[in-house]
Amino acid sequence: MNPSVKLKFAERYGSEPLIIHAPGRINLIGEHTDYNDGFVMPAAIHMGVQFAFAPSQAAETSIYSLKYDEAFRVDLSKPGKVAQPGWANYFLGILHQLNERGLKTGNFNCVFDGDLPTGAGLSSSAAMECGFVFGLNELFKLGLTRLEMIHMAQWAEHHYAGVKCGIMDQFSSMMGKENHAFMLDCRSLEYEYLPLSLGDYTLLLCDTNVKHALSSSEYNTRRNECQQGVAVIAQKYPEVKSLRDLTAAMLPEFKDELPGVIYNRCRFVVEENNRVVEAGKDLKRGDLVAFGKKMFAAHEGLSKLYEVSCEELDFLVELAKESNGILGARMIGGGFGGCTLNLIRGSVVPSLVKSAGLAYYNRFGVEMTHYAVSPGKGTSGVAGYRSNSLNDYIDWVGVKSIYRITMQGRIYTTYIMKKALHLQSFLSGWPDSN
Numbered sequence: 001m002n003p004s005v006k007l008k009f010a011e012r013y014g015s016e017p018l019i020i021h022a023p024g025r026i027n028l029i030g031e032h033t034d035y036n037d038g039f040v041m042p043a044a045i046h047m048g049v050q051f052a053f054a055p056s057q058a059a060e061t062s063i064y065s066l067k068y069d070e071a072f073r074v075d076l077s078k079p080g081k082v083a084q085p086g087w088a089n090y091f092l093g094i095l096h097q098l099n100e101r102g103l104k105t106g107n108f109n110c111v112f113d114g115d116l117p118t119g120a121g122l123s124s125s126a127a128m129e130c131g132f133v134f135g136l137n138e139l140f141k142l143g144l145t146r147l148e149m150i151h152m153a154q155w156a157e158h159h160y161a162g163v164k165c166g167i168m169d170q171f172s173s174m175m176g177k178e179n180h181a182f183m184l185d186c187r188s189l190e191y192e193y194l195p196l197s198l199g200d201y202t203l204l205l206c207d208t209n210v211k212h213a214l215s216s217s218e219y220n221t222r223r224n225e226c227q228q229g230v231a232v233i234a235q236k237y238p239e240v241k242s243l244r245d246l247t248a249a250m251l252p253e254f255k256d257e258l259p260g261v262i263y264n265r266c267r268f269v270v271e272e273n274n275r276v277v278e279a280g281k282d283l284k285r286g287d288l289v290a291f292g293k294k295m296f297a298a299h300e301g302l303s304k305l306y307e308v309s310c311e312e313l314d315f316l317v318e319l320a321k322e323s324n325g326i327l328g329a330r331m332i333g334g335g336f337g338g339c340t341l342n343l344i345r346g347s348v349v350p351s352l353v354k355s356a357g358l359a360y361y362n363r364f365g366v367e368m369t370h371y372a373v374s375p376g377k378g379t380s381g382v383a384g385y386r387s388n389s390l391n392d393y394i395d396w397v398g399v400k401s402i403y404r405i406t407m408q409g410r411i412y413t414t415y416i417m418k419k420a421l422h423l424q425s426f427l428s429g430w431p432d433s434n
């Protein structure tokens with residue numbers, strides 16, 4: 001946990017803040033399927049964005065970025081988009097929606113910082129949106145549910161950041177669970193937590209440290225291409241409302257009807273959705289070998305059919321294929337740079353990082369960085385925080401009950417031990433400690 005937001009808050013505003021942590025995410029499998037109403041299998045991670053919030057008596061609201069050492073003053077009645085600083089737009093998008101919903105906050109101060117590398121495909125923007133709306137919901141008792149906040153965060157990304165993203169990133173940041181990934185149906189929003197028991201294996205992110213400029217425009221283009229595919233397919237199959245409804249059996253009928261590029265996009269989404277469902281079964285059976293093969297297959301599809309990879313990502317995945325002790329690897333997130341996710345035996349991590357880092361540097365002249373990741377919990381308060389939401393209250397009551405039972409257990413144990421000592425001294429004729 002980053003203590004600096006609290007310290008900085010005290011230094012700038014001199015009051016005790018509410019601290020919120022909003023995580024980034026990885027995605028085990030199911031890329032570019034969320035906006036096609038399909039399936040994904042993400043997990044929140046421990047890295048994320050931390051916020052310190054407190055109401056302000058001043059006539060303005062101030063948000064301060066520790067990373068950029070930059071403050072932004074907001075007029076809460078006019079949270080329009082701004083050209084600079086870019087980071088403010090994630091928050092302005094949330095404030096705009098609070099106004100639209102008639103939800104009032106007073107002025108407040110906020111300091112934020114994060115340990116998520118930006119541009120690495122780990123959803124730093126979703127973490128900013130989710131942590132901000134969550135913090136305001138707590139601070140001003142707005143009564144928003146997690147699901148409402150997820151939708152508001154996604155809206156901010158669409159309208160203030162200009163990326164027509166699916167729901168996976170915001171959902172993961174809000175709903176993540178310690179030591180679990182989850183399978184999400186992006187149409188119904190039903191989800192199932194899947195325990196991640198990886199045994200000798202672990203999850204390793206290798207960061208290419210490149211982000212090709214076209215990423216957000218190409219992202220929106222992919223979304224469009226999928227819609228074009230649906231428009232043609234729905235003429236024959238009106239029940240196909242999104243690529244989620246297209247089956248592998250229907251697909252060949254459109255080989256000549258769809259432009260080659262659109263056909264490839266559709267094919268990838270159908271195959272990727274099936275992979276996620278099958279990978280869920282692998283995970284439940286504990287078959288990591290089968291799971292890893294699907295990760296490699298997913299990367300192949302993302303690279304060749306969906307064309308959202310890049311030379312750097314492909315290079316790292318090829319290296320992973322040739323390395324002993326790696327069961328699967330793939331790019332994660334929107335693509336065109338960022339990280340690969342590797343399912344790797346823990347004992348080979350140091351040697352892999354060394355050899356892959358060297359090979360990568362020799363090929364591209366760029367450092368590869370790496371992060372060991374494990375699934376963490378969703379957006380929540382830290383250190384002394386008490387939630388207003390019912391779900392969080394239930395969690396808290398649960399923890400409290402366990403504490404109470406444990407304490408009672410200790411009291412009874414002490415009582416029984418004392419009685420035993422008393423009995424022993426009585427039998428032996430020695431005086432006991434009482």
Ligand code: GAF
Nearest residue numbers: 031032165166167168333334
């Ligand atoms: C980005 C988007 F924000 C997600 O919604 C998802 O589409 C992902 O790219 C690709 O799977 O992270």
